[in-house]
Amino acid sequence: MILYIFIFIISCLILVRSGTWVVQALTKIAQFLKWREFIVTAVLMAFATSLPEIFIGISSALGKVPSLSFGTIIGSNIIALTLVIGIGTFLAKGLRFQGKVLQRSSFDASIITLLPLLLILDKRLSRIDGLILLSVFIFYFRQLLSQEERFTRILSNSFREDRTEFKIFLKNLGIFFGGVFLLLLSAEGIVFSASRLASVLDILLVSIGTLFVALGTSLPEITFGIRSITMGYKEMIIGDVIGSVVINSTLVLGLVALICPFEVVDLSPYLIGITFTMITALFFTIFSRTHEIISRKEAVFLFLIYIVFLLFQILFAR
Numbered sequence: 001m002i003l004y005i006f007i008f009i010i011s012c013l014i015l016v017r018s019g020t021w022v023v024q025a026l027t028k029i030a031q032f033l034k035w036r037e038f039i040v041t042a043v044l045m046a047f048a049t050s051l052p053e054i055f056i057g058i059s060s061a062l063g064k065v066p067s068l069s070f071g072t073i074i075g076s077n078i079i080a081l082t083l084v085i086g087i088g089t090f091l092a093k094g095l096r097f098q099g100k101v102l103q104r105s106s107f108d109a110s111i112i113t114l115l116p117l118l119l120i121l122d123k124r125l126s127r128i129d130g131l132i133l134l135s136v137f138i139f140y141f142r143q144l145l146s147q148e149e150r151f152t153r154i155l156s157n158s159f160r161e162d163r164t165e166f167k168i169f170l171k172n173l174g175i176f177f178g179g180v181f182l183l184l185l186s187a188e189g190i191v192f193s194a195s196r197l198a199s200v201l202d203i204l205l206v207s208i209g210t211l212f213v214a215l216g217t218s219l220p221e222i223t224f225g226i227r228s229i230t231m232g233y234k235e236m237i238i239g240d241v242i243g244s245v246v247i248n249s250t251l252v253l254g255l256v257a258l259i260c261p262f263e264v265v266d267l268s269p270y271l272i273g274i275t276f277t278m279i280t281a282l283f284f285t286i287f288s289r290t291h292e293i294i295s296r297k298e299a300v301f302l303f304l305i306y307i308v309f310l311l312f313q314i315l316f317a318r
Helices: 002-033 037-062 066-092 100-122 127-145 156-161 163-199 205-230 234-259 268-289 296-315
Strands: none
Touching: 002 037, 002 163, 002 205, 037 066, 037 127, 037 163, 037 205, 037 234, 066 100, 066 205, 066 234, 066 268, 066 296, 100 127, 100 234, 100 268, 127 234, 163 205, 205 234, 205 268, 205 296, 268 296
């Protein structure tokens, strides 16, 4: 027990530090490539912060326990749309969703979050469902990358005109991937220790994923959000949350379904997560589209949603 607590604390410290490196490197990469921060975080950083969920999803599917991944995704998405957005809103004194493109992305992410929940209502997640989720993943990011309004890159001139800048770019690229590796490593340490601590409490596997593993895998998003806001890049937290939610709901669960399709004998352990995911997605959409900003009062409401979800999940975890 003491060893697991030690691993958890050390992993948290490493995660906070590596999160700083990743944000700093990502910001410089975006400036060099002349990308807007939203597209960088919605694609590149979203993949980076979703690596723990991807790793857990594949591992749980190969281990024939896909319900652990499903519970983790439910918890991670709820945390992203409540805690991460709420913390960012307080630090930034409001998160602004300016422009139709950004508002449309937040709406699409909310809808996509509900898709796997609808697919599992027939008490099974089949390989066909997995193909549907992966198809949605491909379609969403293809549309995202095709938006010139959010994605502008001029590479050729930078390569030829200033080799020093290019060397700095390569250095930052190395720091970015090194930071991502540490994020993954530290998140896995958190997941490992939290899972072992939870197992002695005789909690359902899906509840372990929702309560403990999801919090561990969400720490990269939380850390990245805090660091990006404190460094003055408000838009980056929005892009990361939207991208992470989409990746979790489509790519991760799509791979799980393809590797290990599963049936749900009893839906009752999933109902709390399904219900609160719907509630969270609904209010996130309303708040982001009302006056194009999420205020601190709305952030408090998002915090309350997570607290109530946590209480319900703990009460009915067995």
